[in-house]
Amino acid sequence: MKRLLSGISGRLLVGFGTLVVLPVLLLTHYMLAAYERSLTETVVTSMSTLANHNARKIDSYLHERLTDTLLLSQSVLVRSAIEDGSRDTLTAVAREGVELGATEPDATEPDTSTLDPSKLEGFLETFMEQTGYYDVLLIDAAGTVVFSIKQESDLYTNLLSGPYRGTQLASGFRHARDFLTINLTNFDPYPPSGDDIAAFLVAPVVAEGRFLGSVAVQLALSLLDPIITDRTGLGGSGEIVMARLDGGVGRYMVPLRRAPDAVYQRRIPFAEMPPPMQQALSGNAGQGVTYDYVGQEVVAAWRYIPTLRWGMVVKMDAAEALAPVTQLRQLTFALLAAILVVTALTGIAFGRSLVLPMHRLKAVTDAIKAGDYQQRADPAGPREIRQFAQAFNAMAERLNNARAALEARVEERTQELREANARLQVEIEERRHAEARLHHLAHHDPLTNLPNRHSLQDRLTQAIAMSAREGRQLAVLFIDMDRFKAINDTYGHQVGDQLLIQVAERLRENLRASDLAARLGGDEFIAVATQINQPQEGVPVATKLQAALSEPFVINDLTLSSTPSIGLSIYPDDGATAEELIKKADAEMYRVKRGRRRNQDNDGDTPVRR
Amino acid sequence: MVGVLHTGEERKTEPIPIGVIYSLTGNMAVSEAPLIQAVTLAVEEINSAGGLLGRPVELMTVDGRSDPQHTAAEAERLIVDGQIAALFACWTSACRQAVKPVVERHHHLLFYALQYEGLEQSPHIIYGGHAPNQQIIPGTRWALERWGHRVYLIGSDYIFPRTAHFIIRDLVRAEAAEVVGERYVPLGHDRMEAVIEDLERLRPDFIINTVNGISNLYLLDALHAAGFSDLPLLSFSVSESDLTAMEAVHHPRHYAVWGYFQSLDTPLNREFVERFQRRFGADRPISSPMESAYTNVHLWAQAVAAAGSAQPARVNHSLMLQSRRAPSGIVTIDPATRHQWRTFYIGQAQEDGQFEIVAAMEQPIRPAPFPSYRSVATWQRIAQEIAYELQQGSTP
Structure with a gap:
């Protein structure tokens, strides 16, 4: 839901729902409720009218019967029949001693009668046929039934003391006698009529202020059928229900559609009767939507029928009565559903028309983010989004251009940097060469390219250290070229220099790679022979060098000869340091030189080790 | 609009x-x-x-x-x-x-x-x-069954008591009983000496009273004063209001017939x-x-x-x-x-001004403004006669 609401589509859907569906729903609800209310009111009113109509129909019908009976009670024929009948019965009882009720009317001879029985019978039979009564009975003042058309077992019995004293007829008779008023008894099973349910209209017969007896009209329950079964205006589910109350217990007096066997026999406590019937039996009139005896919702009107002391409920199933509401509701809901679908689809379509260009825009953005700067948005969809896409494209274009320009500049700069680097490298190289030359110049004699005195000092010290480590010995040879001063002065110092260069070459050629050669200055050279194990081993080196340097030097067209004087010192015998060893060798060379001068005649003294 | x-x-x-x-x-x-x-x-x-x-x-x-x-x-x-x-x-x-x-x-x-x-x-x-068949007739029947056959009728001198008495006479006759005396007093009348004289002379089994208004108080006082407190009295127009207006209820055998009592x-x-x-x-x-x-x-x-x-x-x-x-x-x-x-109910007057219900008709009674033992036309003629008699009586 949250996810749905976070998107445009969802929001649009909810928005459309709120804008369209909610007002429509509210309006529909209001209209339906108003319609239902108005229809219910109409149906209830018509039910009420029907109830009034039926109540009046029953009342006027019974009133007519009442009037019939009253007329009967006031007719001279009936009056005299009761008087005569009463006399006849008494006569019959007295004369024949027969039991009351066992005597047939024909069996008696009315000796003092002024009435033709057939005339009365004819009159009453016609009366009965016209009105649909079950029976007409005449009762004398003492309560004896003296006449009956049907001639059932009640004839000639006494209603105050006889077997039928507990019947409704007997109670009706007592009421008529006591109150001189016509009355309608309850409908109850009447034993003489085979326990068929019957009521009696009993009217007093009075002549000259004297109570002569009563006329009773027997009504079968079925007499009310035409009224009760008249379901005019009650539709398919309507019915008229009648019930009465016997001391807190209700009885249905008409067959019920939904409980056909409930008529009369079933006794239902008042509290269990349906609400409209309870109201009716309580004497209250009313109408409304309520429940019937099987709990069905009904539109009903209830009335109390005073003549019968019955409650009447005229009702119709609410489902049928209010069917138009149900139909309208279904139709409305269908329409509502259609509106809902259309709204939802429109909402979704709108949402998509907004969201799709945005999705495309986002895809382009993602592509650009991933590095594809050539991607451009498709300017489609609503104007705002189109403008947005165009603006976006313009922005992407500018960004792309800016990026290309930047790259070109970076490339340019990098090139410049690379060139500067190369130049720097060359400079560094040159400097290093210069430094090396300087270093070489500092440590070598420029003329012979042999290490100079300063360099010799270091190298010799190193060589001493190495020999000391290795337990070896080392020979230092001090060489001085005789007559050099003379040559130099004679042939120029250029020749002298050439000579010195050749001396250096000869020293290099005759020394091992591990050995050293250096120029101390002037015509003084030092050779160091390393890796000697005996002090004597220095002598061959000196001899070899003496020989090599004693060879004539060819310089330009000159062949010059110069003899070297060589002094020899041995490490560690002649000293532990370079100075000591050089000094010793120097001293030795001088001794050789001096010896040679003394022995000038002696050819070539070989320097000897002392 | x-x-x-x-x-x-x-x-x-x-x-x-x-x-x-x-x-x-x-x-x-x-x-x-x-x-x-x-x-x-x-x-x-x-x-x-x-x-x-x-x-x-x-x-x-x-x-x-x-x-x-x-x-x-x-x-x-x-x-x-x-x-x-x-x-x-x-x-x-x-x-x-x-x-x-x-x-x-x-x-x-x-x-x-x-x-x-x-x-x-x-x-x-x-x-x-109440119509007569809902009050006068059952009430009178009830009294005739209990108290005897000699009835004394007292009423105010106007249409209701006169007509009521006519109907009561029908019932009395039907029971083979007897109206031993009958007297009307003007509405609001406070002199009951003639009534007391009648009672002392006739000694009826009971009185049926159709007096209306304040005269009832004078009648009850006079009955008490003359020692007739034990004479059964059936009133058709004495209610709780009248009893309460009296200083004391002195008549223990005073019964009223109404369609309602407060004590119901x-x-x-x-x-x-x-x-x-x-x-x-x-x-x-x-x-x-x-x-x-x-x-x-x-x-x-x-x-x-x-x-x-x-x-x-x-x-x-x-x-x-x-x-x-x-x-x-x-x-x-x-x-x-x-x-x-x-x-309808019959109540017996109590000392607190209420009536205790002693008899009742449980089912509502059909009204019969013209009691059914005579035709409506006959009753209308009778009503006219009574009205005529009243007119005659009121002119000196």
């Missing part, structure tokens, strides 16, 4: 006026005044339940001054000037007969709350009291009594005419609601077969007679 709505609104809340005329002064005031309270209670109940057709009911109360002619004039004034929807008026038959031509002339509607002699049926009156022990009646006494005072007795007046207002209201209109003509039609569970029992308006189906 605004104007239409405005008038609609006005019409909706405009009160429905009803006219009430009972005597607040004169010899009938003691009996009639409480009926105004009964009507007031019913109207207040209707209004507190939302009124009628959304409109409140408004009482227009007028003093009848115990004068039928004055009452009739006031009734006409209320109908014409007051535009009342219904009229609730009259205690005596003399009053009813004076107002009857007024309501008939205006096709209006009068609710009469008293038990009366019958023999009348106006299409513009609802007879909300049903939940509905207990509630009614409680409501009435909460509104008007715990010491206020409720009589049968009060119950009738109260029930009549409610029946009228039901009919107005059913008709959807307060127009007298429409309500008159809608009133037929209206029924209601009233404090006295189920009350229904009988369309054939315009009287009401009603129960």
Whole structure:
């Protein structure tokens, strides 16, 4: 839901729902409720009218019967029949001693009668046929039934003391006698009529202020059928229900559609009767939507029928009565559903028309983010989004251009940097060469390219250290070229220099790679022979060098000869340091030189080790 | 549109006026005044339940001054000037007969709350009291069965007692009993010496009393003073209101016949009594005419609601077969007679001014304003004769 609401589509859907569906729903609800209310009111009113109509129909019908009976009670024929009948019965009882009720009317001879029985019978039979009564009975003042058309077992019995004293007829008779008023008894099973349910209209017969007896009209329950079964205006589910109350217990007096066997026999406590019937039996009139005896919702009107002391409920199933509401509701809901679908689809379509260009825009953005700067948005969809896409494209274009320009500049700069680097490298190289030359110049004699005195000092010290480590010995040879001063002065110092260069070459050629050669200055050279194990081993080196340097030097067209004087010192015998060893060798060379001068005649003294 | 709505609104809340005329002064005031309270209670109940057709009911109360002619004039004034929807008026038959031509002339509607002699049926009156067959006949029968056959009749000298006595004579004759004496005293009369003389001379088995109004108090006092307190007395117009107005109830064998007694022990009646006494005072007795007046207002209201209109003509039609569970029992308006189906009770006067119910007819009785043992035409002739006799009697 949250996810749905976070998107445009969802929001649009909810928005459309709120804008369209909610007002429509509210309006529909209001209209339906108003319609239902108005229809219910109409149906209830018509039910009420029907109830009034039926109540009046029953009342006027019974009133007519009442009037019939009253007329009967006031007719001279009936009056005299009761008087005569009463006399006849008494006569019959007295004369024949027969039991009351066992005597047939024909069996008696009315000796003092002024009435033709057939005339009365004819009159009453016609009366009965016209009105649909079950029976007409005449009762004398003492309560004896003296006449009956049907001639059932009640004839000639006494209603105050006889077997039928507990019947409704007997109670009706007592009421008529006591109150001189016509009355309608309850409908109850009447034993003489085979326990068929019957009521009696009993009217007093009075002549000259004297109570002569009563006329009773027997009504079968079925007499009310035409009224009760008249379901005019009650539709398919309507019915008229009648019930009465016997001391807190209700009885249905008409067959019920939904409980056909409930008529009369079933006794239902008042509290269990349906609400409209309870109201009716309580004497209250009313109408409304309520429940019937099987709990069905009904539109009903209830009335109390005073003549019968019955409650009447005229009702119709609410489902049928209010069917138009149900139909309208279904139709409305269908329409509502259609509106809902259309709204939802429109909402979704709108949402998509907004969201799709945005999705495309986002895809382009993602592509650009991933590095594809050539991607451009498709300017489609609503104007705002189109403008947005165009603006976006313009922005992407500018960004792309800016990026290309930047790259070109970076490339340019990098090139410049690379060139500067190369130049720097060359400079560094040159400097290093210069430094090396300087270093070489500092440590070598420029003329012979042999290490100079300063360099010799270091190298010799190193060589001493190495020999000391290795337990070896080392020979230092001090060489001085005789007559050099003379040559130099004679042939120029250029020749002298050439000579010195050749001396250096000869020293290099005759020394091992591990050995050293250096120029101390002037015509003084030092050779160091390393890796000697005996002090004597220095002598061959000196001899070899003496020989090599004693060879004539060819310089330009000159062949010059110069003899070297060589002094020899041995490490560690002649000293532990370079100075000591050089000094010793120097001293030795001088001794050789001096010896040679003394022995000038002696050819070539070989320097000897002392 | 605004104007239409405005008038609609006005019409909706405009009160429905009803006219009430009972005597607040004169010899009938003691009996009639409480009926105004009964009507007031019913109207207040209707209004507190939302009124009628959304409109409140408004009482227009007028003093009848115990004068039928004055009452009739006031009734006409209320109908014409007051535009009342219904009229609730009259205690005596003399009053009813004076107002009857007024309501008939205006096709209006009068609710009469008293038990009366019958023999009348106006299409513009609802007879909300008891017809003779609902009070006089069963009451007399009951007395004849218990107290013997020698009856003394005493009544006020006007139409009700005269007609009632005629019917009582029918019953007495039917039982082979005997009216040993009969006397009428003028309404409001306070001299009972002649009655006492009659009783001392005739020594009846019991008295049937149809005296109305304040004279009942003088009669009861005179009976007590003359030592007739043990003589059975059956009254048709003595109610709780009259007993309460007396200093003391001295007549232990005094019985009254009514369609209602305050002591009626049903939940509905207990509630009614409680409501009435909460509104008007715990010491206020409720009589049968009060119950009738109260029930009549409610029946009228039901009919107005059913008709959807307060127009007298429409309500008159809608009133037929209206029924209601009233404090006295189920009350229904009988369309054939315009009287009401009603129960009846016989009560014995108690020292506290109440009646203890000693006999009752459980089922409501069909009203028979013209008792059925004579034809309506015969009764009408008899009524005319009685009226003629009264006229003759009143002229010296």
